[in-house]
Amino acid sequence: MESMTLKFNKRKQTSAITFLLAGCLGFGSIAGAFGETPPASVQIKEFSLLDTSSDIVGAADFTPEGNKDGHFKLRLSLAQNTVINSVVLRSTDAYGKDNYQGVWRTNHVTTGWLLGIVQDKTVTSSSGTSHESIIINPGFRKDVKEPVGEFEGELNLDLYATDNGTIKETQFYVLEILTPQGTVVSKPIKYKSPMTTGESTGSTSPTPPPIPTPQIPTPVPTSDNPLIHVLFNGQELQFDQVSPVLKDGSTLVPFRKLFETLGFEVQWKETDGSQKAIGIKDGLRIELTINSTTAIVNGKNVSLDVPAQILNGSTLVPLRFVAENSGYKVSYSRNGSEATVRIDAADEAPNTPTPTPSPSPAPIPDPVIEVAEPYVVKGYVRDAKGQPLPDIVVFADNTMLYDSNILGVTDESGHYQIELPQIATSWHMGADITKSFNEMDYTFHLNVDKDLPFSGSTGAVRNFTWSKFDGMIYIYPNFTSSDDSLPEFDMSDLEITLTPAGPLLDGSAGRTITKRGGPISNGAGIDQIPIGRYKATARWVPEGHAPISLQISDSTGKYAATVEFEFGPPVGVSTTNYLAELNVKIP
Known part of the structure; x- marks a missing residue:
């Protein structure tokens, strides 16, 4: 029996690769522009959305960046040697009309995100048959005139479109393949609704095997590399893409799965050539820089025995460090070629950073129920937290006489009261607050909570709240x-x-x-x-x-x-x- 292995090489494809694109477009494929005839030698055999759980590419390069990708399968046939100028993936409606929700491509032929392409190349040798996954485009081709490559024959391809917020299994997608002879466009597809067509007439080639997903193969358990089970509060965690590994005495696991299990919001940042996996929750922030033995916990540097790292395209982080700094207890046990790591709630969390206690705020006075009195306006001025604001100038504006105001000032409890003249008119209230900050005064106008004029003969209660500055x-x-x-x-x-x-x-x-x-x-x-x-x-x-x-x-x-x-x-x-x-x- 022939043996089959999978290798995933992250390298540029600089020479002509057999890319698979051929035949007339079957199954209702259409030309990509008005009046354009699709090349007769190019045929899409299958185009489908496999899953939305990979993390292989970023927005502009072939690097995981913490967001899930749309993973598509593409089978193409080229009857003759053909140049592929660009490949473009679009999100559309069910009829193939662009909905402007997302575009992914191989070069700058249009705006959008990177469409990563991986070729499944069959290699036959005396020892059997193996499959090698080769990255066609590690990043954007900057020059719009630079083609993807020159290809011929039958190909199986994996396409990866990084999630810009619109990758979802309910969305329709259309693929465009641009060549000097014209553009081939697929039918709209969505998850579990692939576009397929039969083999071309007279073909004697067997149906190609399914495209393997580039990922770390499940390691064979050995004494040095045990099969690791991770349990969180007694429930075993399932790692879809990459299994936990033991490295230099530390258990490394996929960072997103661990952070999200522990209740963190996950972020991925790339700045000045560094890559960071970040988890944030309830006043706790953990930053792990790839390949750095220094982590940051709530702004303080902490040493790591083993750094976070990217192995075969997946980001792995030290389990014990993250869990214990999140307030959990971690235990490790080994039985032959299998190991178990348990993450449980701890009675105490000595490694969890203790926030510096803030001074207790002054108690907020209970609100006083005011009652309106004739020819009197009164009320309170408070901040957004309900604290009283003293020495605030409050004014009653006579709506009958221009620029005729009566002023009042709040006391220590934030209360004011203004006596109004006994004349037949109405009034409107306002106030100003001035605060000093770093030797500069800032003045803001306060609007009354109930911003309505009132008659002097009835009086009124008008309160103010300072919330905007x-x-x-x-x-x-x-x-x-x-x-x-x-x-x-x-x-x-x-x-x-x-x-x-x-x-x-x-x-x-x-x-x-x-x-x-x-x-x-x-x-x-x-x-x-x-x-x-x-x-x-x-x-x-x-x-x-x-x-x-x-x-x-x-x-x-x-x-x-x-x-x-x-x-x-x-x-x-x-x-x-x-x-x-x-x-x-x-x-």
Whole structure:
């Protein structure tokens, strides 16, 4: 009996490869452009969506990036040697009409994400037959004129489309194969609804075997490489793509499965040539940099015995380190060629970072039920947490006489009361709050909770709540690049991340904010940012490209990877448009 093995080589295909594309397009395939005749020598034998659980490619290169891929199968036949200029996958409706939800391709023939192609190449030798998986395109081909390659004969291909948020088994997809002779377009397919056609007339070739998925084969249990079972609270975890491995005395497991099992939100980041697997939950943040023996737990460096690493295309992380730093107890047992790792809730979690206790806030006074009195307006001024705000100027505006106001000031409990003249008129309430922050005063107008005018003869109760103290940031791009593969800059592709560098204007800790740029009042940038001091970073995330870290500067013009800034005076006479200005550029 012939032996069959699988090898997955991550290398560029530089010579002519037998790619499989041929025949007239069967099963209702159509030409890709009006008036265009599909090449008669190209035939799609099968196109189907196998699963949505792989993680083989990223947005622009053949690297796992933490998002699941759409894994497609493609069988093609080429009756003659043919150049394939590009392959494009589109999400469509059931009739093949583009729904503009996602496009994946092999080069910059259009916008979109990488469509990774793996060829299943049959190798016959004296010892038998083996299958070798070869990556056709490790990344985008920058020049639109650079073809995928020159191919002939029968091929089995795996296609991988990284999830941009629209890869799902209920979605329809259409594949386009561009050649100098014309474009071949498949029928729309979705999961468990493949496009297939019979073998071409007179063909004596047997049906090719199923395309193997490039993954780490399940290791054969040995004394040095045991079969590892991982149990979480008594239930065994199932690892679909890669099995746990023992390396240098540490158990490594797929990072997404472990993090999500432990209740983390998972992130994958690539910056300045480094790759990070990140888990975030309930005040705990664990960062593991690929191939680094230093992890970061809640901002503090922690040493690792074995680093997180990518093995055969999959990201693996040290199980014990992640679990114990998440507050769990880990135990390991071995019986011959099998081992069991148990993750259980711990009575105590000594390795879990203990957050620094915050000072207890002053108790919030119980609300007092006010009753309206004739020719009196009264109420409370409080912040968003219900704390009283003293020394706030409150004014009653006479709606009959222009610029005729009566002022009042809140006491220590945030209460005010204003006596109104006994005249036949109505009143409207307002207030202003001024707060100092780093030697600058910021003034905001407060709107009353019940923003309605009232008659002086009936009086009223009008309370105020201070909840908004926002500013805005103008952003000026300084983009000059000789890389023709990059698209034109669009402000909506600019991502700004702001991390508070201390308490905000209202004394709260604030939170990290990530926003995309866009039009704002009299300019472009981001708005609705609570006043405070921030550390800012910037990334350019154009569609179909890996994110590009940008340099950033404030008014000093000194560019760096990060910059700290504060908000300056407002734009014009408004007290709601306090302004900061930042510049960004490609390094």
